[in-house]
Amino acid sequence: MFSRQAQSIRDASGRRRFTTPARGYQVLRDPALNKGTSFSQQERDALELNGLLPPVITPTMEPQLTRSYAGYLAQPTDLAKHIFMWGLHDNNVTLFYALLQRHLMEMLPVVYDPVVGEAIKNYSEVMTRPRGVYLSIDAIDQVHERLAAFGAAADDIDLLVASDAEEILGIGDWGSNGIDISIGKLAVYTAAAGIDPHRVVPVILDAGTNNEVLINDPLYVGVRRGRVRGAEYDDFIDAYVTAARQLFPKALLHWEDFGSTNARRILGRYRDKLPTFNDDQQGTGAIVLAGLLNAVPRSGSTWAQQRVVIVGAGTAGCGIADQIRDQMVRDGVPQDEATARIWLVDLPGLLTQSMSEGMLDFQRPYARPEDEVKDLPRTTAAPLAAALTRWPAMAALRQQAIDAGGIIDLATVVSAVKPTILIGTSTTPGLFTEDIVKEMAANTHHPIIFPLSNPTELHEATPGHLIEWTDGKALVATGAPFDPITHKGVTHTIAQANNAALYPGLGLGTIVARASRVSDEMIHAAAESVAGQAPPPTLGAPLLPSNKDLRSTSSIVAVGLVQIAKSEGIAQADDLDDPVEAVRRSVWWPEYVPVDAV
Numbered sequence: 001m002f003s004r005q006a007q008s009i010r011d012a013s014g015r016r017r018f019t020t021p022a023r024g025y026q027v028l029r030d031p032a033l034n035k036g037t038s039f040s041q042q043e044r045d046a047l048e049l050n051g052l053l054p055p056v057i058t059p060t061m062e063p064q065l066t067r068s069y070a071g072y073l074a075q076p077t078d079l080a081k082h083i084f085m086w087g088l089h090d091n092n093v094t095l096f097y098a099l100l101q102r103h104l105m106e107m108l109p110v111v112y113d114p115v116v117g118e119a120i121k122n123y124s125e126v127m128t129r130p131r132g133v134y135l136s137i138d139a140i141d142q143v144h145e146r147l148a149a150f151g152a153a154a155d156d157i158d159l160l161v162a163s164d165a166e167e168i169l170g171i172g173d174w175g176s177n178g179i180d181i182s183i184g185k186l187a188v189y190t191a192a193a194g195i196d197p198h199r200v201v202p203v204i205l206d207a208g209t210n211n212e213v214l215i216n217d218p219l220y221v222g223v224r225r226g227r228v229r230g231a232e233y234d235d236f237i238d239a240y241v242t243a244a245r246q247l248f249p250k251a252l253l254h255w256e257d258f259g260s261t262n263a264r265r266i267l268g269r270y271r272d273k274l275p276t277f278n279d280d281q282q283g284t285g286a287i288v289l290a291g292l293l294n295a296v297p298r299s300g301s302t303w304a305q306q307r308v309v310i311v312g313a314g315t316a317g318c319g320i321a322d323q324i325r326d327q328m329v330r331d332g333v334p335q336d337e338a339t340a341r342i343w344l345v346d347l348p349g350l351l352t353q354s355m356s357e358g359m360l361d362f363q364r365p366y367a368r369p370e371d372e373v374k375d376l377p378r379t380t381a382a383p384l385a386a387a388l389t390r391w392p393a394m395a396a397l398r399q400q401a402i403d404a405g406g407i408i409d410l411a412t413v414v415s416a417v418k419p420t421i422l423i424g425t426s427t428t429p430g431l432f433t434e435d436i437v438k439e440m441a442a443n444t445h446h447p448i449i450f451p452l453s454n455p456t457e458l459h460e461a462t463p464g465h466l467i468e469w470t471d472g473k474a475l476v477a478t479g480a481p482f483d484p485i486t487h488k489g490v491t492h493t494i495a496q497a498n499n500a501a502l503y504p505g506l507g508l509g510t511i512v513a514r515a516s517r518v519s520d521e522m523i524h525a526a527a528e529s530v531a532g533q534a535p536p537p538t539l540g541a542p543l544l545p546s547n548k549d550l551r552s553t554s555s556i557v558a559v560g561l562v563q564i565a566k567s568e569g570i571a572q573a574d575d576l577d578d579p580v581e582a583v584r585r586s587v588w589w590p591e592y593v594p595v596d597a598v
């Protein structure tokens, strides 16, 4: 958390320290400065802390870690643990990250996905202290002023994560509550890549909400109007980007959990002008590509032989499609043939060229020709009421298809296409049924199946079912963490294909290089680098590196990206002669540093 009264400096030997004009409780109540019982006697004298702390002085953080972990374990539910952790953060940022780092595998799902989804749903009830910047569509003319109120100077900030919360994970529109996704994503940046937590800004771009639960909740903290679209929305986004660029000209802008109709447009508008990326489109595309870079050879086939069905053709699904297409092209498949090896299924069933007009721009290249599908059976299955309201463009196409004779559903697509890869980004649990999975397994030796919808309960299938239904042959990765599955004596460790395993390294490399933009080459290099760090391909081995190694994975990704940014001529930082050293120098570790009174 950025602090106005804590100035971070490096001493002659390069060691970090804080200087501060604060005294007494001002110091102890500043989560950046607070060290609790670890303030030395000299610091207590200079910072006027004597009497405000118990007499014991703990030179290491150990007793505090023990006490905090006990407090964490005493919490009765995951949501209570999440709230406990963020309470700890508000008290002492260094201790929060030291505890998270030590228990990363246990706590990452609590601080971030999936439990952050629960915290967002309950934000009105459980919010305590604000931790980011709330920007409102009702005050576009004040965007600059409100971002400036954060109090940081131009050189103080490396990274902003912003969401408009239209599509939080797979749980939909959560309005202003979505600030917690920006905060959670930033916590992962620090835990996974050592981005300095005092040099980041979480932002919510509150453009209203269509969530009736929020509108009717007397405790709701956001703008109470329907989601704003069109020119007013675009002006709002533009005001944010302009203000962010003016106030923090070197910072990377990360976009998270926008609706599919806005996510691509926004990225398209800014991606060539400034360092920015969309995590759901590009980060997800890249982490899935990383998993596939290992899965395809393990399946005993080549890229040119893949037939890919993606269910849920939104931001994530089409981001993944683009990465797979580009990989096939890199592998020598002509672009049109590569595109034709990908089938998109959404609410209207298989997306076909007859739907072209109502389709989203980025879906259109993948639409199947009518000739190919004319003999496939159609169904007029019952409408999915909630989904139809949530994705009106796809609902309209579905209705058109039903009026014209029916939709081509997933089961039909799987029988007709005989996919080698099946990916779920549909937010719909149970879509990958036993029949569908067994049909796929009947036609390919090692079906590659990635149910990716978060949080956990929205996965299209559980890994346990996928392994069982394919008799242990499926190569599986999931969006949320799952325990290993033992089947016929083989233990299958399930890779977590969550963009959290990739974007921290991508961000770190971009920040260290001070890249002027985030290029496609950088994103592809990040995918290759993550893939290359997976364990050797023994039976049941995961397709991706474990999250317990995130710090080293991210550093290796970042070093590679610095090299690419240099070779592309988009690196603006000085002193990148030794990229390993440049990355090492910039990472932040959760250690107490001296605090000097000034």
Ligand SMILES: NC(=O)C1=CN([C@@H]2O[C@H](COP(=O)(O)OP(=O)(O)OC[C@H]3O[C@@H](n4cnc5c(N)ncnc54)[C@H](O)[C@@H]3O)[C@@H](O)[C@H]2O)C=CC1
Binding pocket: 167, 168, 169, 170, 171, 257, 259, 260, 279, 280, 284, 287, 311, 312, 313, 314, 315, 316, 317, 345, 346, 347, 384, 387, 391, 394, 424, 425, 426, 427, 428, 431, 452, 453, 454, 455, 458, 478, 479, 480, 497, 498, 499, 500
């Ligand atoms: N594992 C990971 O790293 C990531 C996972 N995701 C997950 O992917 C899911 C989708 O996220 P976004 O693409 O951002 O959302 P989105 O709203 O852009 O796309 C969702 C798409 O699914 C379609 N859909 C809904 N119900 C369907 C059904 N029953 N059958 C077929 N299609 C259906 C919608 O019409 C929409 O086009 C979410 O659950 C999210 O958590 C997203 C980003 C990263």
Ligand SMILES: CC(=O)C(=O)O
Binding pocket: 113, 168, 169, 170, 257, 279, 280, 453, 454, 479, 498, 499, 500
């Ligand atoms: C992981 C992530 O970004 C999502 O589910 O939206």
Ligand SMILES: [Mg+2]
Binding pocket: 169, 256, 257, 279, 280
């Ligand atoms: Mg997301």
